[in-house]
Amino acid sequence: MRLTQLVSKTLRADPPEAETASHRLMVKAGLIHQVAAGVYAYLPLAWRSLRKIENIIRQEMDAAGSQEILMPTLQPTELWEQTGRRAAFGANLFELEDRRNRPMVLAPTHEEVVTNIVKSNVQSYRDLPVILYQIQTKFRDEPRPRAGLIRVREFAMKDAYSFNSDDASLDASYQAMAQAYRNIYRRCNLPVLMAEADSGAIGGKDSHEFILPTPTGEDTVITCPGCGYTANAEKATAVVPALEPELELPLEEVSTPGVKTIAALAEFLDIPEAKTLKAVFYSGDGAVIFVTIRGDLEVNEVKLKNALHVNELRLATDEEVRAAGLVAGSASPIGIEGIRRVADPSITAGSNFAVGANREDTHLRNANYPRDFDVDDLTDIALAQPGQACAICGATLEATRGVEVGHIFKLGTFFSETLGAMYLDQNGQQQPIIMGCYGIGVGRLLAAAIEQNHDDKGMVFPAPIAPYQVHLVGLNLNDQEVSTASEELYRQLWDNGIETLFDDRLDQAPGVKFNDADLMGLPVRLVVSPRNLAAGVVEIKGRTDDHAEQVPPEGVVEAVSAKLRAA
């Protein structure tokens, strides 16, 4: 491709709306064009890169024994009502009507349709297992699209679905998919972490996320350097360090004027925060929930939501707190009645805690569970944090920010039972098919790759997903010799199957061309110039190399190939 023919232009200035690196660079280098909030057109450079990612995905999915299909975006709403997911997706579902006023949706995912496909094609255990996949456009009316391609409302997803007759077979499919995913990320040169994850509302027991570490990521992963334990912070568990056992002392009231926070309470009483109990108020499906946890810990809302079995969970509003008769800043579970009380086991990892007295400006010392109060649920709702100890090996946990670029989970039989996808087992018994599902956001993977692979000058494309391998720069192309040599090299590279982008602009200064080459971030840069030609050489430089090397023109193809192999 010649730069003079490429439709997209690079921008000189950073786009001001782009806060994250991948967004900024993709706009600046002319990869994407925004159409609406969270809706983008992919320009040639992005599209080439996306196709490469898709091809890698296809090869690995095919190799893992899954079969590619293509399902429609447009689906009858009725299908979504059968499984109750119209309500579950709620406002995230794009809904429309056809000309006869029949309700339709733009599908955010494809469990319903794929289950029906399998239902009409699978009758016997002999037909199983089956894994189907597609690379197809999904629509989700996200509350807040953001960060370029990281979070959008229309996006290409590779979604795969496994259908198995028993748990062992499901495990095998799950492992095969997990391995395919590892292969995909490895081939894209992306060091992705596989983390235990929360399985969500309909998920079964196993779920893993694939997280690409990057400081601007939306997710936090807890990792253990000792045993390799890796889990999303939403799911991760850690050992809460127990305090020295003490003799239980009698409750004692203290006046604490103006003390509203755990930090203030600890300071006022001159005790560590771990010697206090924190009270947090939530609203779970409209009802106020009283949550207690040791003062030095934070509540994990995902764990809490799962423990409560509610659909909607949020912090209670001030009005709700007051209406429930609770005293924010001085609350404790002691004497609380008529409100669901949930506590983290950390309240037993110590004794003689300082707590609220449920009266303004008053706290109590020496609160002990279960002596002084009762709870309805005592279950792990603590947010694991770096610095805490690994529950498996005891090593100190670490935290990493990252972007979720894949998610796999075991679905179980929810869809097959709801939609009647059954098979006949060896004993002639009807059984629901056991399902798993496996997703990769293709555009997000590209954005995440750029997020992780860039420097202050621009993108640094991993070679396997770079739109072109070589950026051929002709300096002073008005010089006939340079022009001839560049054109010849350009032809020669393509003849040898090396995808080359040729900066054939006549009148751009060298600085402009170098800056654009750095910005676009192709793996190898070649420079043809009067200076180089006079020395009988062409200059070759990897995107992150400090210095260029010089090779004779006839050795260019070989030198490029060597650089690409090393990349």
Add this chain to the structure above:
RNA sequence: CGGGGUGUAGCGCAGUGGCUAGCGCGCUUCGUUCGGGACGAAGAGGUCGGAAGUUCGAAUCUUCUCACCCCGACCA
């Protein structure tokens, strides 16, 4: 949905009631230049997001509306 912000040329921005709406980049033509974002000259390019209102007069004031961005609850 709550909070904050922005809509003026392809892009980035200035313009708080008064002449024909301006600057930088980019773009076109000609010439010079050519190793890290060159220079000169001459040009093209605008329903000032939209609607209604106030006014002799509105980019500017009022009301309504639409869109987009950023921060929080969701997800690939």
